[in-house]
Amino acid sequence: MLGKHITRGLFMCLLLSVGSAYADDDAYNFDDNSFQLANQQYWQQRKVDYGFQRDGKSFYVYGGAVLSYHFNDKTITQYETTGSQQATISAKHTLPDMFNGFAFGFGKEWGLHLDVQLAYVQQLEKTRSGSITTIAPSGTLLGVGTKSMKGMTLDFLYIFNPTGQVQAGASLGAMLLAVKDTFKTDNALVYNLPDDNTTEVDPLAGLSFIFQITPKIALRCDSQYVWHTQNQVASGQVNVIVGMSYKF
Secondary structure, eight states: OHHHHHHHHHHHHHHHHHHHHHHHHHHHHHHHHHHHHHHHHHHHHHHHHTTOSOOSOOEEEEEEEEEEEEOOOOEEEEEOTTSSOEEEEEHHHHSOOEEEEEEEEEEEEETTTEEEEEEEEEEEEEEEEEEEEEETTTEEEEEEEEEEEEEEEEEEEEESOTTSSEEEEEEEEEEEEEEEEEEEETTSOEEEOTTTTEEEEEEEEEEEEEEESSSSEEEEEEEEEEEOSSOSSOSEEEEEEEEEEEEO
């Protein structure tokens, strides 16, 4: 009889141990799921706390260094300033095509995805040695071409991922630009190209990448292509702007 009681007691202890183990496992799973949920909520709140998510109404300023390439691919016939000599001028072989400069502007968020931006762009004057072909009498004249440009851009920027720390977007807009381009020969003849001291409005499209360092400060890289629809020297230009922005 005593052996039976001992056996029965051991069996009951085994059942209680197994039940306790299952209960502990369920509790662990519950605690594990709770931890994952709390961790997810923490990172979502961290995005908001650190300002990675756009609020759709902020105002910001931005600026930086500009590197620009002009597609000087047109050929024109032009008289020099006194009207005594006519020449054929290939912009590709007489005018500089690579420029540096600066840009600064401001933007306004219009909702979670859309911004409107206005900026000033200055491309500093550059020179290039080249040659032109004269007409009647025909010949070749050596000289130096000079070109510079400044303008204003107005565009709408669409941000694809407004909650990320690194944000990417695409823009469409227009550029109001003023150009100065001349060619001065070695014998002091000056040819003012048709676009010299002219103003035009051209369409643009671009891409932007924004890396937020703090809730207010970000690194920016903007690239734009501007179609020169009214320009008689170049068919377009590519602008790359690398700088920073500050959000108020």
